[in-house]
């Protein structure tokens with residue numbers, strides 16, 4: 001199974017990046033093909049409808065869209081900002097959501113968070129579910145929030161507390177099994193030629209709607 005994994009932080013010492021590296025390793029051990037991305041690969045401007053109309057998706061958003069389309073499942077570790085979803089992740093999500101067919105639809109998603117706070121970012125994860133579910137992704141019921149992230153990792157990048165390490169392993173394996181079943185039942189990632197055909201159909205439909213409503 002193909003998994004895209006990334007941390008929604010570009011900070012050099014990011015705790016979320018440490019956590020996603022662990023998750024990627026577990027997924028590989030479970031025989032998944034993992035694309036561990038750097039969020040810097042997806043750098044993009046603030047969503048701007050005019051820019052979209054003039055130039056389409058910016059480069060970083062296109063890169064993310066293509067890598068999402070490749071994957072059957074996504075594992076994302078994200079900071080909580082001000083009790084909610086992190087702005088950079090939401091911005092990236094919004095840009096990609098403008099593509100057709102909707103790239104997030106049908107993707108299995110496991111959400112994680114790491115924070116130095118005692119809550120571990122769990123409040124942000126509840127908010128992060130919303131756009132994913134709204135756009136048709138299947139977000140795994142369990143979410144992993146790592147509290148006290150500043151002291152939670154050993155020097156070699158493992159989780160210091162065995163209880164947390166076991167929980168992460170158990171949840172991830174459960175997620176990967178479910179995601180594999182979903183992918184088997186709902187079909188593999190759409191091949192490029194079929195994607196092009198679908199976007200042509202979507203463009204034609206949009207054009208027809210514009211003609212009917214008199215805006216073209």
Ligand SMILES: Cc1cc2nc3c(=O)[nH]c(=O)nc-3n(C[C@H](O)[C@H](O)[C@H](O)COP(=O)(O)O)c2cc1C
Nearest residue numbers: 009011014015016017079080081082083115117121
């Ligand atoms: C704008 C901003 C808002 C934040 N809000 C929260 C918050 O609501 N809850 C929390 O646990 N941590 C909050 N933090 C602290 C982050 O959890 C902390 O900076 C964390 O290290 C960010 O993730 P990273 O290490 O992967 O970059 C906030 C940090 C910033 C910069």
